[in-house]
Amino acid sequence: MAKRAVAAAGRGSGPILCCGAVTEAPLGEADAESLAGVLGALADPVRLRLLSIVASNEEVCSCDLEGPLRKSQPTISHHTKVLAEAGLIAGEKRGRWVWWRVVPSRLEAVRQALGG
Amino acid sequence: MAKRAVAAAGRGSGPILCCGAVTEAPLGEADAESLAGVLGALADPVRLRLLSIVASNEEVCSCDLEGPLRKSQPTISHHTKVLAEAGLIAGEKRGRWVWWRVVPSRLEAVRQALGG
DNA sequence: CTTATAGATTGACAATATTCGATTTATCCG
DNA sequence: CGGATAAATCGAATATTGTCAATCTATAAG
Numbered sequence: 001m002a003k004r005a006v007a008a009a010g011r012g013s014g015p016i017l018c019c020g021a022v023t024e025a026p027l028g029e030a031d032a033e034s035l036a037g038v039l040g041a042l043a044d045p046v047r048l049r050l051l052s053i054v055a056s057n058e059e060v061c062s063c064d065l066e067g068p069l070r071k072s073q074p075t076i077s078h079h080t081k082v083l084a085e086a087g088l089i090a091g092e093k094r095g096r097w098v099w100w101r102v103v104p105s106r107l108e109a110v111r112q113a114l115g116g
Numbered sequence: 117m118a119k120r121a122v123a124a125a126g127r128g129s130g131p132i133l134c135c136g137a138v139t140e141a142p143l144g145e146a147d148a149e150s151l152a153g154v155l156g157a158l159a160d161p162v163r164l165r166l167l168s169i170v171a172s173n174e175e176v177c178s179c180d181l182e183g184p185l186r187k188s189q190p191t192i193s194h195h196t197k198v199l200a201e202a203g204l205i206a207g208e209k210r211g212r213w214v215w216w217r218v219v220p221s222r223l224e225a226v227r228q229a230l231g232g
Numbered sequence: 233c234t235t236a237t238a239g240a241t242t243g244a245c246a247a248t249a250t251t252c253g254a255t256t257t258a259t260c261c262g
Numbered sequence: 263c264g265g266a267t268a269a270a271t272c273g274a275a276t277a278t279t280g281t282c283a284a285t286c287t288a289t290a291a292g
Contacts, residue, residue, distance in 0.1 A: 023223065026184070027168040032161035039164075042230075043155035044280080045148035052143040055231075063238060068142070072282050077240055079280090096238045096289050107139065111227045114158075115171075160250085179268060188252050193270055195250095212259050212268045 011037050012087030012106075016113045023115035035113050041086035042110070046071060047079045054089055055102045062091075062098050127153050128203030128222075132229045139231035151229050157202030158226070162187060163195045170205055171218045178207075178214050 016038055017031045027035070042048060046069055053068060054060045065076050080100060083089045087106045091098045108116075132154055133147045143151070158164065162185055169184060170176045181192050196216060199205045203222045207214045224232075 022164060022168045023171040023218070023220075025168065026172050027165045029161065029165070032164045032168075036159050036161040036164055039155055039159035040279095043152050043159040045145065045152040046280085048138060048148045048152055048155075049143045049145070052138045052141065052148075055139040056142055061238090071280095073239070074241080074283080075281055077238095081240085093239090093288095098239065102139070104139075107231055111230050111232050114227050114230075115223055116227050116232055156249095162250085177268090187250095189269070190253080190271080191251055193268095197270085209258095209269090214269065 012085055016109050021113055021115040035110075038086045038088070038106075038110055038113075041082050041088060044079070044082075046075075047083055050076075050079055051083060051088060051102065054100050059099045059101050062100065128201055132225050137229055137231040151226075154202045154204070154222075154226055154229075157198050157204060160195070160198075162191075163199055166192075166195055167199060167204060167218065170216050175215045175217050178216065 011034070016035050018028070022035070042051070049069060050065060053065065062076060062080060065080075066073060069076060071079075080089065080091065080098075084091055084100075087103055089100050090103050091100045093099075127150070132151050134144070138151070158167070165185060166181060169181065178192055178196060181196075182189060185192060187195075196205065196207065196214075200207055200216075203219055205216050206219050207216045209215075
């Protein structure tokens with residue numbers, strides 16, 4: 001066993017809204033909390049840059065994020081965790097490194113929820 | 117003069133990103149701040165429900181939001197202000213009331229920025 | 233086994249955000 | 263004018279969040 005999925009739990013799986021989009025009908029409280037959670041994960045400049053770096057490179061190691069983002073290692077770890085728990089990225093541990101990829105379907109789900 | 121635009125200033129106008137989307141290339145810091153600002157306005161359950169109510173009704177008076185959202189008047193006022201400054205809704209004061217509408221192009225711009 | 237390295241976790245602190253009561257401003261009506 | 267109503271602003275309490283130093287865990291290499 002050389003691979004291991006990382007941080008795939010949390011609120012990361014399943015649909016964001018039970019049905020429809022923000023623009024279609026008044027949101028229930030549960031749906032609002034759900035969507036706000038994912039949007040909250042996106043609503044940070046460091047996490048947006050992190051996500052865009054991962055999206056631009058197929059696969060990115062955590063260790064390659066400290067440089068471009070100019071944040072400490074614990075901070076990077078915190079942000080990857082937030083994005084992973086929101087289901088927006090998925091990590092795989094290989095040896096000492098964790099490799100991150102975007103989850104395109106999750107981003108698509110966000111756009112849908114926003115009325116896409 | 118019976119009409120007046122409300123809270124159209126702030127970061128509300130202009131494009132969210134200078135070019136491309138989060139998924140296309142690493143975001144610059146300015147773009148990241150810009151997008152995070154708009155997403156931050158969306159990343160609150162009360163504001164999402166507020167937005168969905170306005171979107172579902174062409175035009176909604178602030179006074180008609182207190183009931184469904186079950187928040188105090190100052191809280192509603194605060195949230196409409198945040199959404200308006202993000203350019204997501206626009207208000208028009210008519211007499212004693214302020215009528216809110218969504219700005220569909222702004223929501224579309226968010227979806228685009230997210231890789232739509 | 234020992235050392236080195238990647239990443240996660242913990243704890244603390246500063247900065248922000250949400251919320252509401254009280255007050256103020258603006259507008260309408262009699 | 264004076265009373266009533268819609269909304270904005272102010273001030274304060276509370277909760278949440280972003281950040282990093284220090285520490286811990288896991289894996290690789292010698």
